[in-house]
């Protein structure tokens with residue numbers, strides 16, 4: 001640790017729980033050949049399209065989008081004005097919220113990767129048992145004979161809450177027997193909702209990494225059990241990456257240009273890294289150097305910042321620095337980052353920064369006041385991004401973006417919140433308003 005602190009002086013600030021911004025020194029350098037390509041993301045998108053008739057039939061709230069699980073891209077000019085006033089900065093360009101908070105089925109970004117991985121597994125089983133062909137209308141998966149087929153198989157996952165919710169709801173709908181291993185910060189309402197759907201919920205008094213480890217170990221003992229491995233799953237990652245293809249369409253249809261004169265900044269809340277990594281990776285494939293992705297983490301859980309800065313990735317945890325991994329941002333309460341996301345993002349990520357819990361609640365309150373959008377605390381981590389970019393000009397200068405900032409687009413990824421019960425949301429609002 002002493003060596004690390006000497007080599008990376010910024011670690012002192014991280015350790016002292018101060019707000020930290022790290023600009024990636026490897027950003028934009030020529031990368032090793034990546035093992036994942038655009039055709040992998042397109043394949044994932046096509047798989048979701050095959051399932052769309054089924055999704056539309058079992059989740060009626062997706063009917064008007066023909067069974068695609070997608071969220072709106074919303075311009076939030078009043079919130080931009082609030083941010084400028086609150087933080088005494090000028091934010092040139094337009095500010096948008098990608099409202100994954102309002103994704104159907106599970107109300108968080110996990111409705112992308114989590115649901116995708118369950119569907120991919122179900123498809124593999126049904127195809128290999130000769131019950132389905134890729135040309136079929138997948139609406140037939142809602143028939144009782146499929147539910148009874150899937151009930152021979154189990155699915156398990158470890159989660160801080162939202163991934164468990166997505167995997168649990170989707171797996172139970174298909175007929176799988178599903179177990180969710182929940183870490184200490186998982187909210188009671190998420191566990192209750194899952195139990196009502198027949199999901200087995202096992203609670204741990206420990207953090208996310210331990211819940212995952214326990215889940216993985218138990219699943220390994222059972223050949224009929226498929227473990228969704230949030231720390232290592234390429235399938236999850238690709239499910240998240242499909243968001244980039246969808247966002248590209250939304251940008252086009254809203255007349256938003258992304259090119260050299262019109263840079264795109266994306267601010268993504270980061271837990272273990274799969275969600276923000278997948279989205280950022282997909283956007284990089286589509287927009288190259290014209291998209292600038294930043295990850296945002298709670299001050300008490302800066303695992304990706306730590307892993308990427310030291311290049312130790314999953315070989316370092318926030319606890320190694322004496323940081324407690326305790327935060328009100330339950331979706332981001334992860335102490336050790338994914339084993340592969342940081343490596344994939346090595347030359348693609350612009351930077352990482354940390355935010356205090358108070359800042360999350362303050363922005364939560366202001367977003368509701370200004371735009372009537374109610375998000376959970378984790379989902380506000382991105383909101384600090386455009387403020388930082390314009391209070392510390394290093395990145396814009398280094399990338400020579402100053403002449404183009406008036407035409408910039410800033411997208412804050414709003415990763416969850418629409419399913420939070422009203423009384424809990426009221427408490428969040430009150431905490432934010434009191435600050």
Ligand SMILES: *Cc1c(COP(=O)(O)O)cnc(C)c1O
Pocket residue numbers: 108109110162163269270271272273274275276277331332376378379415416417
């Ligand atoms: C899980 C989650 C994230 C981050 O996703 P990771 O894949 O864990 O990095 C962000 N916001 C919310 C609300 C989440 O539930």
